[in-house]
Amino acid sequence: MSVLDDVLRVTRSGATPATTARTLGIDEGLVVAALDHWARRGALAPTLARRDAPCSSCDPGTPSDTPLPLACAGCPLARR
Amino acid sequence: MSCHEAPAAISPGPVGTAVLDEPRIVLVGNPNVGKSTLFNALTGARQRVVNAPGTTVELQEGRWRVGGVPCRLVDLPGTYSLDARSPDEQVAAHAVHDDSTDLVVLLVDAAGLARSLVLAGQVASAARPVVVALTMTDVARTRGLTVPADALADQLGVPVVVVDPRTGAGLDRLASAVALALTHPRRLTTAPSRRVTTPGTAPDTVLEGEAAAAGTAASDDEAERVFAWVADVLAAVQLGGDAPRAPVRTWSDRVDRVLLDPRAGIPVLLVVMWALFQLATTVAAPLIAAVDTLVNGWLADAVRAALPSSGPWHWLEGLLVDGALAGVGTVLSFVPLLALVFVAVALLEDCGYLARAAFVADRAMRAIGLDGRAVLPLVVGFGCNLPALAATRTLPHARQRLLTGLLIPFTSCTARLTVYVLLASVFFPQHAGTVIFVMYLASAALVVLGGLALRRTLFRDVRREPLVLALPAYQRPAPRPIALSVWVRVLAFARKAGVIIVGTLTAVWLLMAIPVTGHHAIADVPVQDSLYGRAASTLAPVLAPAGFGTWEAAAALATGFVAKEVVVGSLAQTAAVAEPDDPAHPGDLGDRLRATFERSSGGHPGAAAAGFLWFVLAYSPCLATLAEQRRMFGLRWTALGVGVGFTVAWVGAVVVFQVGRLLG
Numbered sequence: 138m139s140v141l142d143d144v145l146r147v148t149r150s151g152a153t154p155a156t157t158a159r160t161l162g163i164d165e166g167l168v169v170a171a172l173d174h175w176a177r178r179g180a181l182a183p184t185l186a187r188r189d190a191p192c193s194s195c196d197p198g199t200p201s202d203t204p205l206p207l208a209c210a211g212c213p214l215a216r217r
Numbered sequence: 218m219s220c221h222e223a224p225a226a227i228s229p230g231p232v233g234t235a236v237l238d239e240p241r242i243v244l245v246g247n248p249n250v251g252k253s254t255l256f257n258a259l260t261g262a263r264q265r266v267v268n269a270p271g272t273t274v275e276l277q278e279g280r281w282r283v284g285g286v287p288c289r290l291v292d293l294p295g296t297y298s299l300d301a302r303s304p305d306e307q308v309a310a311h312a313v314h315d316d317s318t319d320l321v322v323l324l325v326d327a328a329g330l331a332r333s334l335v336l337a338g339q340v341a342s343a344a345r346p347v348v349v350a351l352t353m354t355d356v357a358r359t360r361g362l363t364v365p366a367d368a369l370a371d372q373l374g375v376p377v378v379v380v381d382p383r384t385g386a387g388l389d390r391l392a393s394a395v396a397l398a399l400t401h402p403r404r405l406t407t408a409p410s411r412r413v414t415t416p417g418t419a420p421d422t423v424l425e426g427e428a429a430a431a432g433t434a435a436s437d438d439e440a441e442r443v444f445a446w447v448a449d450v451l452a453a454v455q456l457g458g459d460a461p462r463a464p465v466r467t468w469s470d471r472v473d474r475v476l477l478d479p480r481a482g483i484p485v486l487l488v489v490m491w492a493l494f495q496l497a498t499t500v501a502a503p504l505i506a507a508v509d510t511l512v513n514g515w516l517a518d519a520v521r522a523a524l525p526s527s528g529p530w531h532w533l534e535g536l537l538v539d540g541a542l543a544g545v546g547t548v549l550s551f552v553p554l555l556a557l558v559f560v561a562v563a564l565l566e567d568c569g570y571l572a573r574a575a576f577v578a579d580r581a582m583r584a585i586g587l588d589g590r591a592v593l594p595l596v597v598g599f600g601c602n603l604p605a606l607a608a609t610r611t612l613p614h615a616r617q618r619l620l621t622g623l624l625i626p627f628t629s630c631t632a633r634l635t636v637y638v639l640l641a642s643v644f645f646p647q648h649a650g651t652v653i654f655v656m657y658l659a660s661a662a663l664v665v666l667g668g669l670a671l672r673r674t675l676f677r678d679v680r681r682e683p684l685v686l687a688l689p690a691y692q693r694p695a696p697r698p699i700a701l702s703v704w705v706r707v708l709a710f711a712r713k714a715g716v717i718i719v720g721t722l723t724a725v726w727l728l729m730a731i732p733v734t735g736h737h738a739i740a741d742v743p744v745q746d747s748l749y750g751r752a753a754s755t756l757a758p759v760l761a762p763a764g765f766g767t768w769e770a771a772a773a774l775a776t777g778f779v780a781k782e783v784v785v786g787s788l789a790q791t792a793a794v795a796e797p798d799d800p801a802h803p804g805d806l807g808d809r810l811r812a813t814f815e816r817s818s819g820g821h822p823g824a825a826a827a828g829f830l831w832f833v834l835a836y837s838p839c840l841a842t843l844a845e846q847r848r849m850f851g852l853r854w855t856a857l858g859v860g861v862g863f864t865v866a867w868v869g870a871v872v873v874f875q876v877g878r879l880l881g
Contacts, residue, residue: 139441140448145685151477151576153688156470164451166331167444170297172687174335174440177300181685 144171145180240288240399242281243312245340246324247332248295251352253277254382255324256292259392269308276308284396297332299339300440313343320346320398322391325377327357327364334450337373338407338443346402348394349377350387368454374406407446469691473573482577489570490657493561495650504553505638512546513789535740536726539790541719546789552707554638555631559703562600567694576686582665595621595664599628599657602842606849616679619850623858624667626838626846629660632781636833639785643807644814644826652830660834663865717780722790725749725776744768744791763832763870764818764825764878774832780839824877828870836866 138146140163147157154172158165175181244252256264260279267278277292293312294305301307312318323340325333340347351366370377376394380387475481517538524534565571579592595605605625609618629637634653641652672679728749732742744750745768753772760766760774773787789806811822818825837843837859847855 140444141437141441148687149685151473151573151688153469153473153690155690156467156473156688163448164331164455166329167335167447167451170332170335170447171444173297173332174300174444175685177298177302178437181687 140167141171141174144168145175148172148175148181240283240286240319241291241317242283242288242320242322242395243291243293243318244322244324245293245309245313245336246295246352247297247326247329247336250295250324250326250329250333251382252292252295252324255350255352255380256290258382258385258388260290269312272304272308274304274308281392283392283399286396286399288395288399296336298336299342313340313345318345320348320395320402322348322350322395324350324352325369326353327351328353328360328362330362330364330455331447331451334447335443337405338446341405341407342439344404346398347373347375347405348391348398349373349375350380350391351377352380352382354379355381362455364454369450372450372453375403407443472691473688476570476573477577477580479577479580482573483581486574486577487658489565489574491651491654493558493565494653494657496557496561499650501554501557501638505550505642508553509546509550512542512549516546517542535730536723539726541722541726545719545722545786549711552711555634556703556707558631558634559706560699563699563702564694567692567699569689569691572686572688576688579686582668595625595628599660600631602626602628602630602838603845606842606845609849614679616676619854620668620671620676620679622846622850623671623854624664626842626858626862627660627663627667627835629657629834630781630838632839633833635782635785636777637830639788639806640810640826640830643810644823656830656834659831663835717783721776721779721783722786725772725787725790728752759867760832760870761817762874763828763867764821764874765814765829765832765870767813767817769813770817770829774836777833778837778840780841781833784833818874818878821874821878824874824880827877828874831873832866832870834866835862835869837862 140161143161144157147160152160154168155165158168161168172181244256246252256277256279259281263281264277264279266275268274269276274294276294279290279292281288281290291312293309296306296309298306299310299313301310313321321340321343323333323337325337337347337349349369351364351369354364357364366377366379376398378387378391378394380391382388476485520538520542521534524537562571565574575592582592602625605628606622609621609625633656637653637656638649641649645652729744729747730740730742731748732739732746733748733751734746735742737743737746745754749772750768753768753775756771756775757766757768760771769788769791772791773784776787777784788810814822814825814829838846843855843859846858
C-alpha cells in the first residue's frame with residue numbers, strides 16, 4: 138500500500154497524526170500532508186477542534202483563509 | 218500606494234535564452250514560511266497591489282533586479298497544495314502553470330520539510346524552472362533538525378539557497394542563483410514531470426477558460442508517486458528531529474484505546490452528557506432565579522412606575538411589561554445556563570474529547586446501518602438546526618443529504634433546551650438535570666430510529682460511507698479563547714432571542730388585545746376572549762389526550778413555530794397577562810404552570826409536562842429551519858417531514874402522558 142493509503146487506513150481506525158506517524162514509522166509532517174490531501178479529496182472530515190467560528194471553542198487568531206470545517210460550513214456565525 | 222489592475226502581459230522568449238522582456242518570477246510556498254518577508258526584502262518600496270485576473274484575490278507585485286536584469290516578482294498566496302480548495306489557492310496554482318511565469322522561487326520550510334516537499338512535487342508537474350529558497354533554518358535548529366542544502370539540491374535537481382529574509386542573509390546568493398536559472402534553467406526532478414489536470418475540478422472555477430491549468434494537481438496515482446518521492450527525500454536529507462522511530466504507546470494512545478471502543482466510549486459519552494446537564498442545572502438554578510427577579514421583578518416594577526396606568530395610554534404598560542418584558546426577561550434568565558453549557562461544550566471540544574465522541578458515535582451508527590458521515594451535521598444540530606442543514610452540503614450524494622436533512626429537526630437544539638429547563642425545574646425539581654439528559658437521549662433515539670426507518674423504506678438506495686476523522690491531539694483547554702467564544706455565542710443567542718421574541722410576543726400581545734367575544738374594549742379583554750385565546754382554544758382539544766389540552770399550552774406551541782425560545786416567552790407572557798385561578802394567590806410562573814397542567818391533566822401534571830417536553834422535541838423545527846429545508850429539498854419533502862414530526866410528537870406525547878398517568 139502507498140503512504141497515502143496507509144495514512145488513511147490508520148486514521149480510519151482512530152488515531153491522531155502523531156500516533157499515525159509513530160504507527161507507520163514516517164515523518165509526522167508527511168502524515169499531516171497526507172491528511173490534507175485526503176481532506177481535499179473529500180475522504181476526510183476536518184477535525185472538530187478547529188477554531189475559527191464563534192459558535193464553539195475557537196481561537197480568533199486563526200487565519201481567515203483557513204477553510205471552515207464541516208461542522209461550521211454555512212453557519213451564519215462563522216467568521217469569513 | 219496601490220493600484221488595482223491586471224498585471225501587464227509579457228512575452229518572454231524561449232526559456233533558456235537571454236530574456237529581453239521583464240521575466241516574471243513567482244514566489245510559491247506554504248503559509249507562514251516567510252514569502253511576504255522575502256518579497257519585501259527583495260523589492261523594497263518597488264511594489265504594488267494588483268488583482269489576479271478575473272478574481273478579487275489581491276497579489277503583491279514588485280520589481281527585483283537580478284544580475285542587472287529587472288524582473289517582475291509576484292508574491293503568491295500561501296498554499297499547502299496545488300489541488301486548490303479556495304480562490305487564493307487557485308490563483309497560486311494557476312500562476313505556477315501559467316505560460317507567462319518564467320521561473321518559480323519555491324520557499325521550502327526547513328522546520329516543516331514534508332509539507333513543503335509535497336508542494337514541490339506538485340510544482341514539478343508545471344515543468345517551470347525552479348530555484349529553492351530554504352527558510353526557517355533557525356527554527357529547524359531549535360527543534361534539532363538539520364537540512365543540508367547541498368543534499369537537498371542533489372535530491373531536487375535544482376539550486377537550493379539558504380536564506381533568512383528577516384536578516385537579509387543569503388539574498389545575494391539567491392539573486393545569483395535566479396540569474397543563472399533564467400539563462401540555464403533547471404527543473405525539479407521528481408517522478409511527475411508531465412502536466413496533469415485535477416479530476417473533479419469545481420465547475421465554477423475562478424479562472425474560467427483555463428481549467429486545465431488553474432488549480433491543477435496530481436491525480437491519485439500522481440499523488441501517490443509524489444508522497445513516495447517525498448518520503449525518500451526526507452529519509453535522504455533530514456537529520457534529527459522527526460526521523461521515524463519505533464512506535465511507542467503514549468498515554469494518549471492508551472486513553473484512546475478506551476474512548477474509541479464503542480463498548481466503553483458510548484457509556485463514557487453518556488456519563489459526560491449527564492454530568493454536563495446535572496452540573497449546568499444545579500449551578501445555574503440560583504443564577505436563573507436571580508436574573509428572573511432582576512428583570513421580571515425590579516425592572517418590570519420600574520417600568521410600571523414610569524408608565525401611565527390609566528388614560529388613553531394605559532395599554533402601553535401591558536404591551537411593554539406583560540408583553541415584551543415578560544417574554545424577553547424569562548428567556549434572558551436562561552442566559553447563565555446557556556453560558557454554562559457553552560463553556561462545558563467548549564471545554565470538551567478544546568481538550569479533544571468531542572472528536573472522539575463523534576468517532577465512536579460514527580462507529581455505533583454504522584453498526585446499526587446508518588451513514589457515519591452524517592454524524593457531524595447531526596452533532597451540529599444539537600446546537601442549532603439551521604447550520605446543521607447547511608453542513609449537509611458537504612455530504613457527497615444528494616440522497617445522503619436529503620436523508621440527513623430530514624433527521625436534523627429531531628436533534629434537540631439549544632432553543633429547545635430553554636423549554637426543557639423551565640419545565641424540568643418546575644415539575645421535576647429534584648431531578649432536573651436527569652430529565653434534560655433523558656430528553657437528549659430521546660432526541661438521539663429519534664434520530665437513530667428515524668434513520669433506520671428511512672433507510673429501510675424510502676432510502677434503501679443510499680450507500681453507507683464511514684466518517685474518517687483525524688483526531689486532534691489532547692491538549693489543555695485555553696481559557697481566553699473559550700471565554701471569548703462563549704461570550705460571542707451568548708451575545709448572539711441573546712440578540713437573536715431578543716429580536717425574535719420581542720417581535721413575536723408583541724404580535725401575540727396585539728392578538729391578545731383584540732376581543733372576539735363578550736363586550737370588551739381593545740386592550741381590555743380577558744385573554745380567553747381575545748383573538749389569541751380563541752384561536753388557541755380551537756387547537757387545545759387536539760392536545761387533550763396528551764394531558765395539556767389548554768389554550769395556554771396550544772398557544773405556546775403555536776408560537777414555537779417561529780422559534781423554540783418563544784415557547785418559554787409565550788408561557789411567561791400568558792401567565793403574566795391571564796387571570797390567575799386564585800387572584801389572592803397569583804403565584805409565579807412555576808405556580809401558574811403547575812396549576813394549568815394540574816387542571817388539564819386531571820391531577821397528573823408531571824406526566825402532562827413529560828408529554829409536553831416530548832411534543833416540543835419532535836413536532837417541528839423553527840421557521841428558519843423549515844424555510845431552509847424547503848429551499849434545499851423542496852416543498853414535498855419538507856411537508857412530509859413536518860407531517861411525520863407532528864405525528865411522532867402527538868403520538869409520543871399521548872403515550873408518555875397515558876403511561877405516566879397509569880404509573881401514578
